[in-house]
Amino acid sequence: MYKISKKCLSCGTCASVCKFNAIKIGFPYVITEKCTNCGKCAEVCPVFAISKVSEEPSEQLDMTKIPSHIGIIMDGNGRWAQNQGKNRIFGHTKGASRVKDIVKCANDLGVKHLSLYAFSVENWARPSFEVSALMKLIQSYIISERNALHAENVVFRLLGRIEGLSKDVVKEIDISTELMKNNTGLTLNLCINYGGRTEIIDAIKKIIDKGYKSSDITEKLIAENLYCPVLPDLDLIIRTSGEMRTSNFHLWRAAYSELYFTSVLWPDFDKKELVKAIQTYQNRQRRFGKTQEQVTTQE
Ligand code: SF4
Ligand code: SF4
Structure with missing residues (x-):
């Protein structure tokens, strides 16, 4: 290159x-x-x-500034398939195979947490044949990638409401979660039946059920009652396919995330594209509400 x-x-x-x-x-x-x-x-x-210049991802990036938690809104499978004259399911299948490369690349780069938006709470409103095909794809992805992910030292987690998922999908999620629970590499958070607002509502319900009063409510308490309390805020959110919105993804943990939108469709989002997104992130100045001068002085 x-x-x-x-x-x-x-x-x-x-x-x-x-x-x-x-x-x-x-x-x-x-x-x-x-x-x-x-x-x-x-x-x-x-x-x-x-x-x-080297095409080796690790040589194109500042390895001391790798985002710890990356979230990806994997969009564009349907449009990609349409461009090939194929149906949407074909696009979702290709998209599922892309997940494999991106998880490996992120893990190799030292990303600690990767959240992939696979199926939102709103996606149930899609045509029933598409919902059922997506669920089958998710299930077969979990089964087929289980050993490879384990061999890569990945920790596997579901992020989302378990209620509503089929017994078969839940069973496969449980097997993978249990198998990889002691691994120490990247944590793959597969967001299924997930919605940012739903996650916050569920956290508030838990807090009320535990008997807290309104005066007890703090950011810390809410964060402790989200689906996965140990999961840190997102540093970088990537959305493919040119749409520029975050579509109810990780609302709580996205408060100070850097956003990266690309017109590349998810089935075409490869290692090079991930590196580009991280390079863009590394060129941004993160302020967390402070002034540019304050941040520059700190640096
Ligand atoms: S100076 Fe710039 S435009 Fe001219 S040859 Fe070199 S790279 Fe190309
Ligand atoms: S840009 Fe690429 S293809 Fe064009 S002259 Fe340079 S190396 Fe060759």
Whole structure:
């Protein structure tokens, strides 16, 4: 992969020798999807502004600033399938296979928690054949990936309301959760029958059932009664397919999350895309309500 540095004088020579139209002129940058890595551009640059960079994710990122908790709204399976002239179920199947690569990449990068929005409480309103196909896919994903996830030292968890899920799905969730409970790698939180508001409502119900008074209510108490109290706030939320909303995902833990929206459809969201999202996150300044000056002084 070739990159153009800030030394660039915008002379345009590199673009004129690129046979693949892989250099955008103006303030030039390399269009990675078109670049064949031939290296011609680097040879002609008068100021040596073009260089080959490693495609190894760990070499493109600041490994001291890997987000601890990433959430992904995996959107675009239906549109991806439509683009291929196939039905939505085909897209969901392809999307499920993408999960495998992203979990592995996140684990390899040292991400501690990955929350994947697989099925929301609102998704029950979809056509019944699609709901039933999605549930079957989730079940078969849990079964087929169980040993591989365990071998990768992943901890598996359900995040969502267990009520409403079929006995078969619950059984497979329980087997995976039990098998991987002592692992120490990435925690995969599969959000099924999940809604951010539902999670908060369920937490409040638990608090009331425990006999707390309104004067006892604090942020800490609510956080302690969410589905998984040990799960930290999200550092980064990624949404694929170009939609720019968070759709009731992790409302409580998303208070200070960085948001990253990409037009890439979920079945096309690969390691490179994950690295791009993390690079964007690493270039943001997180303020948590403070001023820029305060944060800069702290850094
Ligand atoms: S040849 Fe070098 S200086 Fe000229 S536009 Fe390309 S990168 Fe910039
Ligand atoms: S490496 Fe080759 S294909 Fe890629 S931008 Fe440079 S000249 Fe174009």
